[in-house]
Amino acid sequence: VSRPRVLSGIQPTADSFHLGNYLGAVRNWVTMQETHDAFYCVVDLHAITAGHEPEVLRRRVRVSAAQLLAVGLDPERCTLFVQSHVPEHPQLAWVLNCITGFGEASRMTQFKDKSARQGTERASVGLFTYPVLQAADILLYQADAVPVGEDQRQHLELTRDLAQRFNSLYGPTFTVPAPHIVRDTAKITDLQDPTAKMSKSASSPAGIIELLEEPAKSAKKIRSAVTDTGREIIFDPENKPGIANLLTIYAALTGRGIDNLVESYAGAGYGDLKKDLAEVVVEFVRPIQERTRTFLDDPAQLDKLLAIGAEKARGVSSATLRTAYDRIGF
Numbered sequence: 001v002s003r004p005r006v007l008s009g010i011q012p013t014a015d016s017f018h019l020g021n022y023l024g025a026v027r028n029w030v031t032m033q034e035t036h037d038a039f040y041c042v043v044d045l046h047a048i049t050a051g052h053e054p055e056v057l058r059r060r061v062r063v064s065a066a067q068l069l070a071v072g073l074d075p076e077r078c079t080l081f082v083q084s085h086v087p088e089h090p091q092l093a094w095v096l097n098c099i100t101g102f103g104e105a106s107r108m109t110q111f112k113d114k115s116a117r118q119g120t121e122r123a124s125v126g127l128f129t130y131p132v133l134q135a136a137d138i139l140l141y142q143a144d145a146v147p148v149g150e151d152q153r154q155h156l157e158l159t160r161d162l163a164q165r166f167n168s169l170y171g172p173t174f175t176v177p178a179p180h181i182v183r184d185t186a187k188i189t190d191l192q193d194p195t196a197k198m199s200k201s202a203s204s205p206a207g208i209i210e211l212l213e214e215p216a217k218s219a220k221k222i223r224s225a226v227t228d229t230g231r232e233i234i235f236d237p238e239n240k241p242g243i244a245n246l247l248t249i250y251a252a253l254t255g256r257g258i259d260n261l262v263e264s265y266a267g268a269g270y271g272d273l274k275k276d277l278a279e280v281v282v283e284f285v286r287p288i289q290e291r292t293r294t295f296l297d298d299p300a301q302l303d304k305l306l307a308i309g310a311e312k313a314r315g316v317s318s319a320t321l322r323t324a325y326d327r328i329g330f
């Protein structure tokens with residue numbers, strides 16, 4: 001019985017994933033290995049659209065891959081690869097660029113936001129066509145499903161439009177992927193500003209827990225998390241976003257239900273909750289850090305795993321590209 005195919009990517013744009021990346025995305029990748037034919041990609045081509053430093057990029061690709069393996073991606077159960085190792089991605093992206101309308105691409109809100117921040121004159125054409133490369137990433141693998149958050153919905157819509165357009169212009173070639181809405185993915189908020197999402201672009205490092213930072217530092221951040229002036233530990237994201245976030249993290253990392261946590265902290269103070277959660281976080285990151293280090297300490301083995309991943313990925317992507325090239329007359 002063939003499993004539905006899924007593709008997902010993550011940018012190597014930081015030296016560590018944060019708890020939001022893990023609980024909101026990567027943890028689900030680990031689960032989907034068991035139910036899907038999963039292709040996971042460290043999208044380094046996407047990481048050069050807004051300027052980068054070569055040595056930093058090189059390091060971050062490796063540390064991203066090592067962390068993905070450390071949290072449980074298993075090369076026997078999924079295909080884990082680096083985007084730039086698979087030349088079919090930019091090759092198909094070019095073809096798709098040629099059937100994407102300029103106006104259509106101009107309507108992508110993520111480009112509008114990012115280019116407004118950089119200055120429209122300075123924003124690269126790569127940033128502009130980023131969603132087209134993303135469409136290529138997905139369509140090359142004939143993915144049935146793509147796990148998406150709200151921020152990626154518009155890009156997935158474009159991917160679906162491009163697949164349908166190509167198919168109707170040149171003949172059936174691509175699977176039209178459906179959004180895979182993941183139930184109970186946690187939305188993690190900033191520890192210092194619990195109404196904003198935890199993000200690597202946070203205004204203060206105290207607001208984010210990095211998987212690879214010194215565990216004592218994480219513990220301190222949890223203990224200093226912004227809460228409210230009340231004292232009751234209840235789950236009320238509207239009025240108590242800080243406490244709600246701590247409970248969400250606690251529940252996600254331990255598998256305990258939020259109700260169960262609330263019950264067990266009846267009568268306890270915020271300090272008790274923070275102290276316990278700090279320990280939970282430390283115990284959680286410790287083995288991940290050890291395994292990440294093991295992968296990074298054996299560069300030849302990491303290279304080998306990524307080469308095997310790229311080979312498996314190319315097995316699918318080269319066949320898709322060949323068909324697409326045939327259809328368009330190459």
Ligand code: ADP
Nearest residue numbers: 020021024025149186187188197198199200201
């Ligand atoms: P960042 O916001 O730090 O730049 P990215 O945009 O690179 O993170 O996101 C990588 C993945 O992690 C995406 O799938 C995104 O939805 C998920 N993610 C990022 N931040 C959070 C968060 N605070 N809570 C839940 N999921 C998150």
Ligand code: NA
Nearest residue numbers: 151199200201
């Ligand atoms: Na982001």
